[in-house]
Every structure is written in C-alpha cells, then in structure tokens.
Amino acid sequence: MSLASVIDLFLAYQRTAAVKAGVELDVFTAIAEGVDSAGGLAVRCQAEERGVRILCDYLTVVGLLRMLSPPTRQRSWIGARLRTSGRW
Numbered sequence: 001m002s003l004a005s006v007i008d009l010f011l012a013y014q015r016t017a018a019v020k021a022g023v024e025l026d027v028f029t030a031i032a033e034g035v036d037s038a039g040g041l042a043v044r045c046q047a048e049e050r051g052v053r054i055l056c057d058y059l060t061v062v063g064l065l066r067m068l069s070p071p072t073r074q075r076s077w078i079g080a081r082l083r084t085s086g087r088w
Contacts, residue, residue, distance in 0.1 A: 018058045027055065031065070 022028060025045040035044050038053035045052060059065045 014058075015062050018055060018062065019064065021055055022059055022064070025052070025055075027052070027059070028064075036068075 025047055027041060027045060030041050030044040033044075035041050038049050038056060041047075041056065042049035042052045056065055060067050
C-alpha cells in the first residue's frame, strides 16, 4: 500500500462529512433549483455564507460540484444524483 493510499484512508472522513453537510443543508437541491452563488445558497440553506462557500469549494475539489465561472456552481454528474428533496 502506498503512502498516498494510507493518507487517503485517514482523510476519507472529511469527504464523508462534507457530503453529509451538503445533504443536510440541501445544497444539491438548492443548486438544482437554480441557486448558484454562495450568497444565494446561504440564504436558501439558512447558513453562513462563508461556511457555504468553503463547503462548496470542497465539494468542487472532490468532484461533486463544478465551478462554471466564479462564483457560480453547477452539480456534477454524481452531484446531480444527490438531490435531497423531492424526486430523484
């Protein structure tokens, strides 16, 4: 097992926590409804803008969101499947 694999194992909880936060805040649903800025997401998700921006940046890094042209976001293919309200 490589060092990178071991580090990846130790840090896997961060990805899980970020996805969980995105689902709990309904970030993926809000983006599906057309909200695409950190400020708009913060209002829609009733959260602090800075925290939502940091969360969205991380979800972008791990591939669940895509940055179109800063600061707008779009769900990636897998992020589209994480819509948490309504129909899948």
